[in-house]
Amino acid sequence: MNQPGLPTAHVAGRDSGRASRAREVADSLTRAIHEHRLGPGMKLSEDEVGEIFGVSRTIVRAALQQLAHDQLVTIEPHRGAFVAQPSVREAREVFEARALLEPRTARSAALRATPEDIAILRRHIAQEHAALHAGQDGAALRLSGLFHIEIARIADQATIAEFIGQLVSRSSLVIALYWRRRNALCESHAHDALLKALADRDGALAEELMKGHLLDLLSSLDLREAPGQRRSLKEALGGP
Amino acid sequence: MNQPGLPTAHVAGRDSGRASRAREVADSLTRAIHEHRLGPGMKLSEDEVGEIFGVSRTIVRAALQQLAHDQLVTIEPHRGAFVAQPSVREAREVFEARALLEPRTARSAALRATPEDIAILRRHIAQEHAALHAGQDGAALRLSGLFHIEIARIADQATIAEFIGQLVSRSSLVIALYWRRRNALCESHAHDALLKALADRDGALAEELMKGHLLDLLSSLDLREAPGQRRSLKEALGGP
DNA sequence: GGTGCGCAGATTGTATACGATCCTGTGTCC
DNA sequence: GGACACAGGATCGTATACAATCTGCGCACC
Incomplete structure (x- = not known):
């Protein structure tokens, strides 16, 4: 049984009584995106993220919705959340x-x-x-x-x-x-x-x-039309 | 100029079924706030809102978190959500x-x-x-x-x-x-x-x-210091 | 009579359960 | 041999259940 993954409460050290852990998860994900450890298009499965942080899907969903509001992830109904790929x-x-x-x-x-x-x-x-x-x-x-x-x-x-x-x-x-x-x-x-x-x-x-x-x-960016479709050929064909 | 698909029509609020009901509830609440039917400081109880819209607290929470992100409501931990009172x-x-x-x-x-x-x-x-x-x-x-x-x-x-x-x-x-x-x-x-x-x-x-x-x-606004504390004497004492 | 404490009700925070939807792989039919 | 159909598994959407926390009120004590 692996100790480090144990999802107990005092893993995070001090519970400062602040906002729910959703904020914590959201911050971690945001930071990972900022540091390019999570790249555009990566899938963020609720179960997977929940297991990593030792929280339930309820928390993960709240965090993902928050990131979606910041347009860092896109949530496709019944498909899941993905790191956003800005056009x-x-x-x-x-x-x-x-x-x-x-x-x-x-x-x-x-x-x-x-x-x-x-x-x-x-x-x-x-x-x-x-x-x-x-x-x-x-x-x-x-x-x-x-x-x-x-x-x-x-x-x-x-x-x-x-x-x-x-x-x-x-x-x-x-x-x-x-x-x-x-x-x-x-x-x-x-x-x-x-x-x-x-x-x-x-x-x-x-x-x-x-x-x-x-x-x-x-x-310093290469904003020609083509490369935007690197991974989004689905939506390239799905659109009008 | 005339696109056959007409994707950018000013459709607001006719979006039933596509996105989750949370968006629907959030839009209703947003509209109520815009029309001053919900005034600053009003409490938005999760159970109450849920009963009004016929949805579970799960949906209401998602909607309230969304409004909180727009800073239309403030969520005080373990206390509930209130329509925001901008200082x-x-x-x-x-x-x-x-x-x-x-x-x-x-x-x-x-x-x-x-x-x-x-x-x-x-x-x-x-x-x-x-x-x-x-x-x-x-x-x-x-x-x-x-x-x-x-x-x-x-x-x-x-x-x-x-x-x-x-x-x-x-x-x-x-x-x-x-x-x-x-x-x-x-x-x-x-x-x-x-x-x-x-x-x-x-x-x-x-x-x-x-x-x-x-x-x-x-x-046309009266932005002197006094009226801000109309209901927020608690936070007046809480802050420096 | 005023003040502090403790219990009960209500409300929120989180987890889990169940139904709905989508993706994938396999089998059958043309 | 290829395409469609269907079943299985996985994932998401929502509801509900339980635990933690806050608020309000009554009672004892000073």
């Missing part, structure tokens, strides 16, 4: 939405950032570099996303920050599907420049840098 | 987010609107006026929100449209809590002007009108 169109939309939200948010962040905020961002970048050097590509990608989310948090706009969080998550899937170039270095440098602008309280520059950064990101 | 701060954030998203979206919509789109919008306004004259204030408010959502749909940006949909929903709660003036007429006129700009394909004007419209809306 080329969705990919464009995600980055257009980011281009609409993030530059202004970066400007606000520059005007409000405290020294502690700057320190936090600096630590993020350091972790990102470390992960990159350790060859942990997925972790680096997730940290890179967290950098953007942290900026939204600094801007002190919880509502917009939540939207940006969703968009960053979906960007991770987009990158998994459509990434072309291998040089993630430019991104790190972009983050360095952004950090400097924020530290200097230069809102206009931060806005401009963020805009350019997002455009760079977008241009 | 003054949240109210401001909602309108700041709208100010960031909707003007640009209106501009895009103006550039893309087809004659059918204009006709749909015209019908929306007519319905809104009719509801207003019939004294159905709640229905008029909901239609007013649908007008904004329809514009986002016309702009052909599903991702942004979904965000705007969430924000419009939350705005309904904000209005329920903080509405000051009684004259909803200005809003209708604003919509008329917007419609004209869209029909004229005047993107710049549409953007400007939308910006002004949102500012008008915001200025």
Whole structure:
């Protein structure tokens, strides 16, 4: 009998009395998607996920519905849940939405950032570099996303920050599907420049840098029509 | 331009059978909140809601979690679900987010609107006026929100449209809590002007009108600190 | 008379059971 | 030999059952 899989309550350490374990499962799955350990199109069977986390299907369903709302998974009725495969169109939309939200948010962040905020961002970048050097590509990608989310948090706009969080998550899937170039270095440098602008309280520059950064990101994708159908030939034929 | 399949008709609520009943219940509740038949702070007991809709608590829970994700209800662990009561701060954030998203979206919509789109919008306004004259204030408010959502749909940006949909929903709660003036007429006129700009394909004007419209809306609210605590003195003491 | 405690009812959190639907593999018929 | 039909298994959708927790009220005690 294998001990590590034992689904008892105090496996998770401390039950902080917070929200149900559904949130916990959802966070784990989200993180796995961010780190590209779960790739687009992978099936998330309720039984399987439930057994892994030691919870019942009730919890898993709640978690999956939550991820479905964030559009990280798609739930096909009577078929199951799959990690989402954003179409080329969705990919464009995600980055257009980011281009609409993030530059202004970066400007606000520059005007409000405290020294502690700057320190936090600096630590993020350091972790990102470390992960990159350790060859942990997925972790680096997730940290890179967290950098953007942290900026939204600094801007002190919880509502917009939540939207940006969703968009960053979906960007991770987009990158998994459509990434072309291998040089993630430019991104790190972009983050360095952004950090400097924020530290200097230069809102206009931060806005401009963020805009350019997002455009760079977008241009590093291969968003032609064909590759979107890599695994979705069913829906390619099913549609009109 | 005329697609035979007509996939993007404004079908709302006729979706029985396809998706799970949870979506149905969630839509009903959402509509009730939009029409101010459910006010901020009202408790949504799982048993009660389930009995009303003739479904089990399983379905109700799924629906409530969905609304919680849209921040239309807040779920307090072991206490239940309540219609959300946006704080003054949240109210401001909602309108700041709208100010960031909707003007640009209106501009895009103006550039893309087809004659059918204009006709749909015209019908929306007519319905809104009719509801207003019939004294159905709640229905008029909901239609007013649908007008904004329809514009986002016309702009052909599903991702942004979904965000705007969430924000419009939350705005309904904000209005329920903080509405000051009684004259909803200005809003209708604003919509008329917007419609004209869209029909004229005047993107710049549409953007400007939308910006002004949102500012008008915001200025018609009473967002001083006091009224936020109307029912939330518990959380006033709970927080710093 | 006011305050604190404890029990009962109600409500939510989670698990499990059962029916419905879909996918897959096999057998038969043309 | 190929295509259709059907059965088996697996998975999902929903309902119900049980356990944990909270709220309200009454009673004892100070």
